[in-house]
Amino acid sequence: xxxxxxxxxxxxxxxxxxxxxxxxxxxxxxxxxxxxxxxxxxxxxxxxxxxxxxxxxxxxxxxxxxxxxxxxxxxxxxxxxxxxxxxxxxxxxxxxxxxxxxxxxxxxxxxxxxxxxxxxxxxxxxxxxxxxxxxxxxxxxxxxxxxxxxxxxxxxxxxxxxxxxxxxxxxxxxxxxxxxxxxxxxxxxxxxxxxxxxxxxxxxxxxxxxxxxxxxxxxxxxxxxxxxxxxxxxxxxxxxxxxxxxxxxxxxxxxxxxxxxxxxxxxxxxxxxxxxxxxxxxxxxxxxxxxxxxx
Amino acid sequence: xxxxxxxxxxxxxxxxxxxxxxxxxxxxxxxxxxxxxxxxxxxxxxxxxxxxxxxxxxxxxxxxxxxxxxxxxxxxxxxxxxxxxxxxxxxxxxxxxxxxxxxxxxxxxxxxxxxxxxxxxxxxxxxxxxxxxxxxxxxxxxxxxxxxxxxxxxxxxxxxxxxxxxxxxxxxxxxxxxxxxxxxxxxxxxxxxxxxxxxxxxxxxxxxxxxxxxxxxxxxxxxxxxxxxxxxxxxxxxxxxxxxxxxxxxxxxxxxxxxxxxxxxxxxxxxxxxxxxxxx
Numbered sequence: 001x002x003x004x005x006x007x008x009x010x011x012x013x014x015x016x017x018x019x020x021x022x023x024x025x026x027x028x029x030x031x032x033x034x035x036x037x038x039x040x041x042x043x044x045x046x047x048x049x050x051x052x053x054x055x056x057x058x059x060x061x062x063x064x065x066x067x068x069x070x071x072x073x074x075x076x077x078x079x080x081x082x083x084x085x086x087x088x089x090x091x092x093x094x095x096x097x098x099x100x101x102x103x104x105x106x107x108x109x110x111x112x113x114x115x116x117x118x119x120x121x122x123x124x125x126x127x128x129x130x131x132x133x134x135x136x137x138x139x140x141x142x143x144x145x146x147x148x149x150x151x152x153x154x155x156x157x158x159x160x161x162x163x164x165x166x167x168x169x170x171x172x173x174x175x176x177x178x179x180x181x182x183x184x185x186x187x188x189x190x191x192x193x194x195x196x197x198x199x200x201x202x203x204x205x206x207x208x209x210x211x212x213x214x215x216x217x218x219x220x221x222x223x224x225x226x227x228x229x230x231x232x233x234x235x236x237x238x239x240x241x242x243x244x245x246x247x248x249x250x251x252x253x254x255x256x257x258x259x260x261x262x263x264x265x266x267x268x269x270x271x272x273x274x275x276x277x278x279x280x281x282x283x284x285x286x287x288x289x290x291x292x293x294x295x
Numbered sequence: 296x297x298x299x300x301x302x303x304x305x306x307x308x309x310x311x312x313x314x315x316x317x318x319x320x321x322x323x324x325x326x327x328x329x330x331x332x333x334x335x336x337x338x339x340x341x342x343x344x345x346x347x348x349x350x351x352x353x354x355x356x357x358x359x360x361x362x363x364x365x366x367x368x369x370x371x372x373x374x375x376x377x378x379x380x381x382x383x384x385x386x387x388x389x390x391x392x393x394x395x396x397x398x399x400x401x402x403x404x405x406x407x408x409x410x411x412x413x414x415x416x417x418x419x420x421x422x423x424x425x426x427x428x429x430x431x432x433x434x435x436x437x438x439x440x441x442x443x444x445x446x447x448x449x450x451x452x453x454x455x456x457x458x459x460x461x462x463x464x465x466x467x468x469x470x471x472x473x474x475x476x477x478x479x480x481x482x483x484x485x486x487x488x489x490x491x492x493x494x495x496x497x498x499x500x501x502x503x504x505x506x507x508x509x510x511x512x513x514x515x516x517x518x519x520x521x522x523x524x525x526x527x528x529x530x531x532x533x534x535x536x537x538x539x540x541x542x543x544x545x546x547x548x549x550x551x552x553x554x555x556x557x558x559x560x561x562x563x564x565x566x567x568x569x570x571x572x573x574x575x
Contacts, residue, residue: 188398192412192467193385206402
């Protein structure tokens with residue numbers, strides 16, 4: 001799942017979906033509500049973990065690999081640490097990965113994409129070719145380079161995923177930006193004396209934004225999965241500050257004895273991804289006023 | 296109408312050519328617009344009317360190149376496409392285009408779209424700005440300006456959209472307004488209302504008007520002088536009355552004859568026929 005082409009495919013689907021005629025209203029709101037509930041549970045868990053966890057994550061008093069009990073609802077790991085505590089911390093890390101990498105992708109990608117859209121054909125061609133190369137570059141390799149440079153940590157993973165995603169965002173922004181710039185309302189606004197910089201803030205960004213929201217949400221999900229993959233390969237940080245992917249890796253040697261240690265992080269990953277994808281789908285109708293009521 | 300004697304013309308186009316690579320799209324167009332003038336440009340599709348207008352705005356689409364002289368308020372719009380052009384556009388010259396649906400931002404409320412030129416060209420803010428936006432909307436005779444200001448363009452009708460586009464153009468207080476087929480995309484009943492609006496708005500503000508159309512009836516109704524274009528060339532220019540009664544060029548003659556033939560097929564209009572313009 002860490003293959004960047006998969007992230008690219010998601011963005012492509014989003015463009016196609018944005019152009020599809022609107023579905024019946026009921027279907028949309030079910031997606032939005034279901035997505036909000038699933039994703040909300042994860043966000044809430046993450047927030048709670050900031051102020052309360054059942055145990056100190058470093059506390060090793062639970063007995064090795066004990067099954068679920070009143071004291072340890074999700075059991076313990078091989079060193080006797082509370083698994084529920086780890087799962088809650090994992091939720092916090094997942095959200096951090098999503099927000100962090102999407103933020104990096106958004107800032108970098110939108111900037112590069114808009115520069116390419118505004119630039120002369122020569123610069124545009126050069127940027128586009130570089131982006132194609134960047135998109136073809138495997139995220140895992142990029143992550144390993146960054147880990148070699150900065151050491152294995154959550155920040156390294158966020159940086160790698162964010163950088164890999166920014167190329168996809170840049171390409172999408174360039175396409176949408178070029179289309180927006182060729183619209184008649186851009187020419188019309190120029191006739192009122194709007195300068196290029198103003199045009200960007202006034203018309204281009206607001207009109208590019210709705211097309212990007214859905215890919216950003218999808219990318220959030222993709223980033224969580226990508227981080228899990230990197231952690232599973234050992235490029236993430238170890239417990240007590242472990243992401244769900246790292247928990248999966250920790251649990252793989254004991255999966256036959258204590259399956260819950262592998263199942264629970266996996267289930268939470270699925271809940272997060274399904275939740276954010278449903279949310280992304282529902283979100284599109286909220287950001288684009290022209291799709292709210294047909295003309 | 297006040298005509299400033301001896302001053303430089305507002306718009307001076309001479310020997311304008313527009314090229315797409317080696318292909319000449321517009322060849323040798325000459326046009327002078329004095330303050331308060333009402334000039335029509337007429338011709339069939341592809342005659343170069345719109346390219347002439349875009350040249351005057353310094354907004355030719357990318358691969359096209361203009362040469363010759365285009366002076367608007369003394370600024371060279373052929374070379375001065377950058378900052379100088381931004382200063383001239385809006386304050387000296389502005390435009391209304393054919394299709395109001397695409398020439399307005401779909402994701403910005405009507406009020407904000409009118410507010411921007413008011414801020415830029417007249418420095419209005421806050422309460423003053425709000426009042427000016429509503430005034431601009433009632434100036435173009437839109438009912439319920441408060442509601443229209445809050446609307447997005449997909450929520451109002453075609454005629455109302457064109458009124459909004461005109462309101463934006465007038466909000467800049469330009470000295471000359473280019474109207475490029477402003478009524479072509481509209482219903483016939485709505486067309487009359489829009490033409491009346493342009494006519495009075497320009498007259499009241501002492502602005503000059505350049506009206507581009509393929510429709511001789513539209514042009515002759517609100518302009519004093521006409522430039523006839525064909526295949527990228529200006530073939531005849533003169534007062535409307537003279538063009539209609541004694542066209543010099545055979546093509547103009549043909550145009551006038553076909554307009555008359557069309558008119559003859561219609562029964563005479565009943566006096567005081569209403570021109571309605573309902574909501575979407």
